[in-house]
Amino acid sequence: MTKKIELSAGQVPEIGASQIELLEKLCNATGVSGDEHEVRQIVLEEIKLVADDVKVDALGNVLATRFGRGEQRVRVMLAAHMDEIGFMIVKKHEDALFEFVRVGGIDERQLPGKPVLVGREGLPGVIGAKPIHMTTAKERQNKIEQSALRIDLGPEIGEKVKPGDRATFATRFAITGPSIRAKALDDRLGVATLIELLKHVPAGIDLLAAFTVQEEVGLRGARVAAYAFDPDMAVAVDATPAYDLPHWDEDDENDRYNTRLDAGPAIYVMDRATIPDQRLVTWLQETAQDAGIPCQLRQPGGGGTDAGAIHKVRGGIPSVSVSVPIRYAHTAVNLARLDDWANTLRLLHTALGRITPDLLAVERRGR
Amino acid sequence: MIDLIAHLKTMLSAAGLSGFESPIRSILQEAWAPLTDELGVSKIGSLHGLKRGQGEPPRRRVLISAHMDAIGMMVTGIQDGLLRFTQVGGIDHRILPGQLVTVHGRQDLPGVVVQPSAHLLPGDAGDGPVEMKYLFVDVGLRPDAVDKSVRIGDTISFAQEPIELTGEALAGHTLDNRVSVAATTLCLAELQTRVHTWDVWAVASAQEEETLGGALTSPFDIRPDLAIVIDVCFAQGPGSSDWRSLPFGEGVGLGYGPNIHTALYDLFEQKAKALEIPYQRDLMPSMSGTDAMAVQVVAEGIPCMVLGIPLRYMHTPVETVSLKDIRRAGRLMAAVIADLAPDTLEKIQWEG
Amino acid sequence: MKSLIQKLVETPGPSGFEYAIRDVIHEAIGEHADEIRVDALGSLIARKGTKTEQGLRVMISAHIDEIGLMVTHVDEHGFVRFTNIGGISPLTCYGGRVVFMDGTRGVIGLDGIERDKMPSLTDMFIDVGATSKADCPVKVGDVCGFERPFLDLGKRMVAKSLDDRVAAAVAVEALKRLGSTPHEVHFVFSTQEEVGLRGATTAAYGVDPDVGFAVDVTRSGDTPRSNPKMATALGAGPAIKVRDSSFIADPRLVDWMVQSAQAAGIPYQMEVLEAGGTDGRAIQLTRGGVPAGCVSIACRYIHSPSEMVDSDDVENAVRLLVKLLSEPIRLT
Structure with missing residues (x-):
């Protein structure tokens, strides 16, 4: 048994130096889908003193519970995914260069000329590109296909890298003015948020935190985390793209921005995986309004979060998603605003504090 | 002692398209009856065989999941005694013209897939490879006899007889995945003479080629602590030479990727090394394309291993396999299972 | 019935x-x-x-x-952009009428695109008769269904x-x-x-x-x-x-x-x-x-x-x- 740190229920979590430091550690860690080892270690270390129960399940999810106090506590699952998009080494060629494939959705145009880190030791490598001198004008009109690219770790890499090893972009975390610039903000922002919420759980609920793989x-x-927790409701905490750049034609309006930086946490009304429970959408919107926390609706459309799996588990779990808007998701360099993250944390903390069994006592309705 | 070729040929003679597995299931019931303590059938047709462990109850459970369903075709329409059809499972329409098939109507009818002349097809549909919707099966009967014997929804199997090639290679249809079922039979046979403390649940799963249905449902009822999914994987051959294909006949594939628990992978790799069973790491960077995609996420999640038997010409009627790899897979599974101790599960951890 | x-x-x-x-x-x-x-x-x-x-x-x-539509954006002139709920073909949209859950009605219009090109849903918008974003009665996240009267053709019915x-x-x-x-x-x-x-x-x-x-x-x-x-x-x-x-x-x-x-x-x-x-x-x-x-x-x-x-x-x-x-x- 570990000793639990007692925190007063009303204490509002803030984004300060230590939270940023944690996010930096999380973003710089490697956790390509299926090999979330390094991120999981950080999470386990961070939550061991605050959670009442922690387990690592068959897939590698970290399932942490913190019980509230009082009667009729609603069992609320929060999910943030530990994994990130990246690469797997699939073949070593005779010239000591490594063939690789993408894991998760990465635009192949983002690959050429990028530094990467390979394997659990994080060995430095590069994805090169053919010298422009040796390309033709016609060739430059086509994408550089991923199959033409290799990861190069130098001629004496020997047996230190083998097929099956994962790799990520090597981008290091940085704060630039009001912004965070890093790889894997999707979804280490969510992971960091969940850790803060575990440390500051409102008393009226049981918090079931799933750090998912x-x-x-x-x-x-x-999916399996939700089955194990069997919660009353769930919130996926993720990062979502902000395509809020100007339209090339200044007279044209950008009407497909998905979300915008500086507009606060993005609440989902529909993506391809989930039509969120309207009771929970309203709960979040009203919380934001009452507490004066900026928030935005994510434009309905594509994409999906862990809520897509959670809400269909067992007899159905009312679910919603909240994301921190980030620019350049699924590339080497993501960019988010510290304020959007802070407001996401504030919104979730405040909303969790307002939950009562009445929230789910009415039938699922529209608005 | 199991006669592997005879066992395989018996299985290959049985129909059993996804969702229609009862013929192959009956054969397996007979084959597995002497090798198991209990046999049952799931509500959607997977065969469950239990071979009890010798440990003290409550015993841990290990699941072996090998799908028994086959790809094939299904009648969608009847026109002038000719049968239109669609696929069950994934079939490249370009390999179909001229294939011998069996139509499972009111009685089994021999037939052949035929390609109409280009001038009978709309536009340029007859110029290149002819799409499946324009092909027919001709069973050689007159229209009125066909109308009596065949109805929409009847299944069609490949009729290619198995062919023994040199070097213990076998060719035929539906080796995907009857070779893995055969490996499971070999494993059960080997376990007859060995002590194993865990309960072994051998499942010949249904509907892998369409819905992964057997693999989604059987583990829910069985609730295994560990699962071994065995399926075919790509062997190197014409047109398949890149990293996704393993050398033919030179060992089993050990699946590696998100569907696989790394500690279980390590267990298999160590055992293969110890027994000098040749193997290759079979990389599955995202999804494995096997029953493990389903088994892994059943209920609270199940640690999975994926074993692969390298196979050439997958999803054609002349799939080709090396019998050596089938034996290796059976032996490796038996060896790993015999080694499972009451406390092994505690060692199947993500960290430490 | x-x-x-x-x-x-x-x-x-x-x-x-x-x-x-x-x-x-x-x-x-x-x-x-x-x-x-x-x-x-x-x-x-x-x-x-x-x-x-x-x-x-x-x-x-x-x-x-x-099947239906959900609002993704209301532009400064009050035109409403949307995404699909379920499988919707652009073929069946242009000129169609929709009704929102609160009874608001609108028609589906099309950006000026090449005549013989199949439009995509992102080339379309709903016009609810608004003159600007300010007087548009619908907002992001609102949903609507198609509107078409029930037709009794005797042996066959259409709707x-x-x-x-x-x-x-x-x-x-x-x-x-x-x-x-x-x-x-x-x-x-x-x-x-x-x-x-x-x-x-x-x-x-x-x-x-x-x-x-x-x-x-x-x-x-x-x-x-x-x-x-x-x-x-x-x-x-x-x-x-x-x-x-x-x-x-x-x-x-x-x-x-x-x-x-x-x-x-x-x-x-x-x-x-x-x-x-x-x-x-x-x-x-x-x-x-x-x-x-x-x-x-x-x-x-x-x-x-x-x-x-x-x-x-x-x-x-x-x-x-x-x-x-x-x-x-x-x-x-």
Whole structure:
């Protein structure tokens, strides 16, 4: 048994130096879907003193519970995925260069000329590109196909890398003014948020925190986590793209921005995996309004979060998603605003504090 | 002692398209009866065989899941005594013209897949490879006899007889995945002479080629602590030479990727090394394309291993396999299972 | 039954927003069920009968959601951009009319694009008659369904959302007509079918049936130059599904359904649907697996605002369902 740190229920979590430091550690760690080892270690270390119960399940999810106090506590599952998009080494060629494939959705145009880290030791390597001198104008009109690219770790890499090893972009975390610049903000922002919420759980609920695996390859960890927790309701905490750049034609309006930076946490009304429970959408919107926390609706459309798996488990689990907006998701360099993250944490903490059994006592309705 | 070729040929003679597995299931019931303590059938047609362990109850459970269903075709329409059809499972329409088939109507009818002349097809549909919707099966009967014997929804199996090639290679249809079922039979046979503390649940699963239905449902009822999914994988051959294909006849594939628990992978790799059973790491960077995609996420999640038997010409009627690899897979599974101790599960951890 | 069908098709209820249509179903069932509940995803589940020695727990699933649109953006001039809820072809959109859940109406317009190019939904917008963003009555996240009056052509009827409101009507009617049954029958009016059989997935887990049947529409192959060909036709009776692209019906149930139809003198046709899925999959794959089948009603122009079914097929689907539920189910 470990000793639990007692925190007062009303204490509101803030984003300060230690939270940023934790996020930095999380973002710089490697956790390609199926090999979330390094992120899991950080999570386990962070939550061991605050959670009442922690287990690592068959897929590698970290399932942490913190019980509230009082009668009729609602069992609330929060899910944030530990895994990130990346690469797997699939073949060593005779020239000591490594063939690789993408894991998760990465645009192949993002690959050429990028530094990477390979394997659990994080060995440095590069994805090169053919010198422009040796390309033709016609060739440059086509994408550089991933199959033409290799990871190069130098001629004496020997047996230190083998097929099956994972790799990620090597981008290091940085704060630039009001922004965070890092790889894997999707979804280490969610992971960091969940850790803070575990440390500051409102008393009226049981918090069932799932740090999930394999989200990027099909929401797989969340499904079994939800089955194990069997919660009353669930919130997926994720990061979602902000395509809020200007339209090339200045006269044209960008009407497909998905979300915008500086507009606060993004609440989902529909993606391809989930039509969130409207009771929970309203709960979040009203919380934001009452508490004066900025928030935005994520434009309905594509994409999906862990909620897509969770809500279909067992007899159905009312679910919603909240994301921190980030630019350049699924590339080497993501960019988010510290304020959006802080407001996401604030919104979730405040909303969790307002939950009563009445929230789910009415039938699922529209608005 | 199991006669592997005879066992395989018996299985290959039985129909059993996804969702229609009863013929192959009956054969397996007979084959597995002497090798198991209990046999049952799931509500959607998977065969469950239990071979009890010798440990003290409550015993841990290990699941072996090998799908028994076959790809094939299904009648969608009857026109002038000719049968239109669609596929069950994934079939490249370009391999179909001229194939011998069996139509499972009111009685089994021999037939052949035929390609109409280009001038009978709309536009340029007859110029390149002819799409499946334009092909027919001709059973050689007159229209009125066909109308009496065949109805929409009847299944069609490949009729290619198995062919023994040199070097213990066998060719035929539906080796995907009857070779893995055969390996499971070999494993059960080997376990007859060995002590194993865990309960062994051998499942010949239904509907892998369409819905992964057997693999989604059987583990829910059985609730195994560990699962071994065995299926065919790509062997190197014409048109399949890249990293996804393993050398033919040179060992089993040990699946490696998100569907597989790494500690279980390590267990298999160590055992293969110890027994000098040749193996290759079979990389599955995202999904394995096997029953493990389903088994792994049943209920609270099940640690999975994926074994692969390298196979050439997958999803054609002349799939080709090396019998050596089938024996290796059976032996490796038996050896790993015999080694499972009451406390092994505690060692199947993600960290430590 | 036509008046019930008309009422059902005229009530909006895109996937995830089935509350109004659920109330209509609830009212239509009235006192005919022994017990009614609503599950976490909003499916309405009406139980009738109790399980006898020869009986089983049977799930019947007809989905009550329909395809629709959701607002993604309102531009500065008050034009409304949208995304689809369920499978919607741009072919059926331009010039169409929509009605929002609060009654707001609008028409679908099209950006100026090349004439012979197939537009995508992102090239389209809804015009609700607003002059600016400020006076536009709809906002991001609002949902609407298509609007098209019910048309009674005598033997045939035409409406939007006959997929799957006609099956919901069949299920309601079968529930009402079902006299004595050896079974405990759970009529599930499921939600979110059009976006991935979601309501039936959780309802099937909750009901935990021994056997299940979906009731849905299927493609009809009897229109000119139909491609790919399909052997179903309007008026040829309810279709007994062998398979669709989502699941393979239990062959034991298929044989039993065929024999039951023959025994009762109910016309039927066999169905192999190459593109499209139904709640049958969700039932079949729940828990440890469930034998599942499907009774279909042939329907032309599916997912257009003018779907067409045959009245006799609808009546015979009710008869078949009542017949199937009145006797022991043979699973051999």
